[in-house]
Amino acid sequence: MKSTYTISAAILAAVCASSAYAEVESLDPIKLTTHDWTGQIVNTFIMGEVLKKAGYNIEYVQADYIAQFAGLKTGDLHVAMEIWETTGREAMDEATATGNVVNVGESGMMAVEEWWYPSYMEEVCPGLPNWEALNDCAQEFATPETAPLGRYLGGPVTWGGFDDERVEALGMDFEVVHAGTDAALFAELESAYQRKAPIVLWLYDPHWAPTKYEGSFVEFPAYSSECYSDPSVGINPSAAYDCGKPTGPIWKVAWSGVADKWPGAAAAIEAFTISNADVGSLVAKVDLEGVSIEDVVAEWMAANEATWSTWIN
Incomplete structure (x- = not known):
């Protein structure tokens, strides 16, 4: 009986599998x-x-x-x-x-993707989250590699996002440094947050980080599709990307x-x-x-x- 059951079960499994595949x-x-x-x-x-x-x-x-x-x-x-x-x-x-x-x-x-900073940075840059205040405090975000420019830690280059173009268009005293991977980006945030070290970086939602860490997104000039496509639109009449990122x-x-x-x-x-x-x-x-x-x-x-x-x- 055990042998018969095993064979029957095998046949039944095969029939069920073929029935499932027959539907695709x-x-x-x-x-x-x-x-x-x-x-x-x-x-x-x-x-x-x-x-x-x-x-x-x-x-x-x-x-x-x-x-x-x-x-x-x-x-x-x-x-x-x-x-x-x-x-x-x-x-x-x-x-x-x-x-x-x-x-x-x-x-x-x-989707929300934008520059983000820990709340403790407001003590050294009280005008935050305004982007102009961030630029005035650029030296507070400098590292030995970027000084006297502040460092913005962007996502991997493959993510796009036009951060380099935004820095140039808005005349920001920041250097964009791209993290190699998603994991590296958030490992650096964790390290900085634990030490209360200066950092401004790319943060996005959906993700666990906006819940785990206390901080805010930088407020750039409001996004419009024309800001990305038409240099005459925005605060810099000769450059595109002089605004924040879109959401949607x-x-x-x-x-x-x-x-x-x-x-x-x-x-x-x-x-x-x-x-x-x-x-x-x-x-x-x-x-x-x-x-x-x-x-x-x-x-x-x-x-x-x-x-x-x-x-x-």
């Missing part, structure tokens, strides 16, 4: 891009694991945030789960204008062929939604508690089956 339109791998910050990888893995539950073959591909659009246009890459309104809008619009890339809609997250949704994009080749997957990607707070808590588990991304995603999947099951049904 193609077993060719759907290639989801991953980048160099934890939240994006977590969200991409959530989407990928949900699609696996539906029977799709998923491949995760490390890709540059902006350069990935070349692969999305050709169909060599298929899905990007996070294009931030703050840094990726221009690249996204250029790609979707070709017709080879489609905007799959909002992710549910709202985090978008999902895909190769235009996804909906034709994997319509069920395309519908699931469109249905995907998650909040800033949820992502921040997941990133904290990875970055602060040392839990692996795979385990964090598995835990989220187990706790939220009622949510993600609707994406594939």
Whole structure:
């Protein structure tokens, strides 16, 4: 009886597996891009694991945030789960204008990316958060490598963001130094915060850092699309980017062929939604508690089956 049961179970498993795969339109791998910050990888893995539950073959591909659009246009890459309104809008619009890339809609997250400083810096630069006060206090943010200029610690170069252009356009006495990785950026913040050392850096939300650390975003002249595209707009009539960064949704994009080749997957990607707070808590588990991304995603999947099951049904 034990032998018969084992064989029957094996046959049943095979039938169930083939039934699941029969529902998908193609077993060719759907290639989801991953980048160099934890939240994006977590969200991409959530989407990928949900699609696996539906029977799709998923491949995760490390890709540059902006350069990935070349692969999305050709169909060599298929899905990007996070294009931030703050840094990726221009690249996204250029790609979707070709017709080879489609905007799959909002992710549910709202993006904030801007210069940020710890609250203790207001003691040495009381005019903060105004950007002009920051510039007047530039020497307070100087390091031996940048003196007499203040140091602004930007994100990895691949993130874009136009910080170098902003410093030049606003005539700021700062030097932009780019962190090599997301982890390096926040490791330096942690070190400075513990020592109450001077620092102004790129901070973003959704992320755990705005909750863990007390501080404020720098207030630059209000963003407008014209400020980025027309030098005559803004306080410097001869330079673009003389304003703050935009805020807005985090978008999902895909190769235009996804909906034709994997319509069920395309519908699931469109249905995907998650909040800033949820992502921040997941990133904290990875970055602060040392839990692996795979385990964090598995835990989220187990706790939220009622949510993600609707994406594939």
